[in-house]
Amino acid sequence: MTRTERDSHGGSGAGPAPAEGLDARLVVDRDGFRLDVALTAAPGDVVALLGPNGAGKTTALRALAGLVTPSGGHLRLDGTSLHGTPTESRPVGVVFQDYLLFPHLTALDNVAFGPRCQGASKADARVQAAAWLDRMGLAEQSGSRPRRLSGGQAQRVALARALATHPRLLLLDEPLAALDARTRLEVRTQLRRHLADFEAVAVLVTHDPLDAMVLADRLVVVEHGRVVQEGTPSDIARHPRTDYIAQLVGLNLYRGRADGHTVRLEAGPLITTTEELSGPVFVAFPPAAVTLFGERPTGSSARNVWRCEVAGLETHGDRIRADLTGELPLAADLTTVGAAELGLHPGASVWAAVKATQTHAYPA
Structure with a gap:
């Protein structure tokens, strides 16, 4: 089934309601917090709700499941x-973060529980459950109780239990959060394959951008109970519209007003860009695009140069991430050797340079 793709945009609205699939506006008032999120998805879509802790993602998922009463x-x-x-009574399957498998039941009977609740005989439910476990590559674990399963196996049993009821809406609450890094990589790949075969709507709640980018067709970013941006993973990555999203995708992001190839930022400095625009814009560039110098560069081809101060240093993959303050707060990535040659340390003064060709400006 063809999956839908939507253009990235801000705001709290959703696209036209599909004739089939999910059409929801979730309004929940709890303890001074208000969630107001619109979601639409067609059958076959995998939608990821992404956002910081406390944004309202889990509240939205619980409202979809019927565990929270909307206002x-x-x-x-x-x-x-x-x-x-x-x-x-809802045609909804849920995979909770901690899986919540019944500890006294085998993997087979955990999966058979759903069909039994729907009226299947014990024998028929077990036949269905065995088929689902085989589909998940867990046929040999059918007689094992949850305590004997690995984290990855427990996750797949929980997924099989949810799918065995043939739900029209599958909800996954941080489904990979309980796994170690190595298992997470393997299970993420398996989960992507299973979701690709799922013909109804799947909604994934996560704060991990990699899980969202790999598993979902469309991202819905929630902050403070509101949708701040939604679109395909590539759209979100190229056009972040809040600081939180920019940090997730690893970009320096600024807002300003463009006049041709020059953007005056709200913070004051100018940035030269290759795009020629007019009016309110965002400007973004990756930390790897930033070159640091001990003295103001004279022979550099970079059109953008700012004096900065090192606020902090941390290992970021195989590189060093420098957090800079000064004329323009930004993040810069450089090699360990480069950091040593510059003698970087908190409080050190540096010059940061970025070529216009490495910036990306787009309408705000």
């Missing part, structure tokens, strides 16, 4: 309203 809005699935429908 307003609507929730329709395949054209049918779920307002007032008990949680257990």
Whole structure:
């Protein structure tokens, strides 16, 4: 089934409601916090709700599952309203962060639980469960109880249990958060394959940008209970619209006003860009585009040069990430050798340079 793709944009609205799939506006008021998020998705879509802790992602997922009573809005699935429908009667499958497998049941009986609740006989439910475990590559673990399963195996059993009820909406709450780094890589690949075969709507809640970028067709970024941006992973990565998103995708981001190839930032400095624009814009560039000098560069071809001070240093992959303050606060990446040659340390003065060709400006 063809998956939908949407252009990146800000705001809290969603696209036209699909005839089938998910059409929701989730409004929840709790303890002084207000969630107001609109979500639409067609069958076959995998949508990731991405945002910082406390943004409202889990509240949105619990509202979709019927575990939180909305204050307003609507929730329709395949054209049918779920307002007032008990949680257990909704065509919704949930994979919780801690999986919540029944500890006294085998993997087979954990998966068979759903079909049994839907009226299947014990024998039929077990046949269905065995087929799902085989599909997950867990046939040999059918007789194992949860305590005997690895983290990756438990995650797949939880996914099989959710899918065995043939849900029209699959909800995944931080499904990889409990895994170690090596297992996470393997399970992420397997989960992507299973989600690609899922013909209904899947909503993934995560704060991990890599999980979101790899698993989802569309990202919905939530901050302070509101949608601040949504679009395909590539759109979001190229056109971040908040500092949180820019940090997630590893970009320096600024807002200003363009006049031709020059952008005056709200913070004061100018940035020269290759794009010729007019009016409010964002300007972004990666930390790797920043070159640092001990003295003001004279022979550099960079059009953008600012005097800065090192506020902090940390290892970032195989490079050193320098956090700079001064004329323009920014992050710069350089090699360990480069950092040593410059004698970088907190408080050190440096000059930062960025070529116009390495900046990217777009309308705000």
